[in-house]
Amino acid sequence: MEEDFALRRRAVLPIGTVMSLTTLTARQIRYYENQGLVHPQRNAGNHRMYSLIDVDNLIQIVRDREAGLSLADIKRLRLARTKHQRETDSDARQVLQDELMNSSPFRQGNTIFGQGLRP
Template sequence: MKEKELRRSLAVLPIGTVMKLTNLTARQIRYYEAQALVFPERNDGNRRMYSLNDVDRLLEIKDYLADGINIAGIKAIYDQQHQAAQQKAAAQRQPLTDEDVRRILQDEFIRQGGLGHPTPGIQQQRPL
């Protein structure tokens, strides 16, 4: 199920094909690139080459624009999506550190009144 995404990421479409697929003008497609909304590759002749993912993104951009969202707004959407994905990726590389687990269990212990005398501000770091 990973071979598929690789194909969709292959930049093999010239701008002319993308124009027909999206009904956008070359001017618009290049403009969206200038606005960092899409990142086509370049071939040896400096020609832009787009992947199917790029086409999907362009269609998505077209829809957002049709809904009245401006370039800045679309950029904001992609920015937060990128950040979210990046954080999840980081979370899987480095699950929960021993210290995280200790802190979580300690907070829960204190919250349940495990200690006879709640002392805000004084959190002891006793090993579990």
Template sequence: MKEKELRRSLAVLPIGTVMKLASLSARQIRYYEEQGLIQPERNAGNRRMFSLNDVDRLLEIKDYLADGINMAGIKEIYAQQQQKAAQQAEALAQPLTDIDVRRILHDEFLNIGGLKTKDGPEYPTH
């Protein structure tokens, strides 16, 4: 459902609303933004505008903090999530060609013998 995701990512909420929805102070919300955990948009007057997804993430952050995880930990969690998502996106965007598959299989066989060099093979692979 693409339209739903679009609606959830629409930046339509001012910080006052988000404070109530997430039960967080403005200071906390701005601090989490400063730490890169959320990226609310800005309107023409420089006011932060949040989406429902932002609210969800803030609630998540709150849970993590309640569980004793600190900013660094939460950052790492989101960094890994993003990395995984990026990999999946890449896989979807550029499915392997036959040539890729053949080269990968070739390299796998080479690696079996523990012969792999740090900079990659010094010989032509095909």
């Protein structure tokens, strides 16, 4: 149910499809890649292949731009978001670590995280 992440990672969409899915032009999509905002893979023919996650990121960029943010601002958000995720992951590992160290076999469970695309 959540392992679709593996599927969402698969780069199977050519730029043409991404164009219609994001309303962006090929020019803009390639430009954003140069700016490090998306990382499409390349197929045997050197053609860019995008994943659903790439499309989500691009759509988010479109929204941020419509919100008046510059690409520089969006880059900063991308970095801040990544840093926050790392901190969150670290905390998660720490918590798991602690619970494993002094494990009390029968205790209240922990909560799972749901979906979430932060601003």
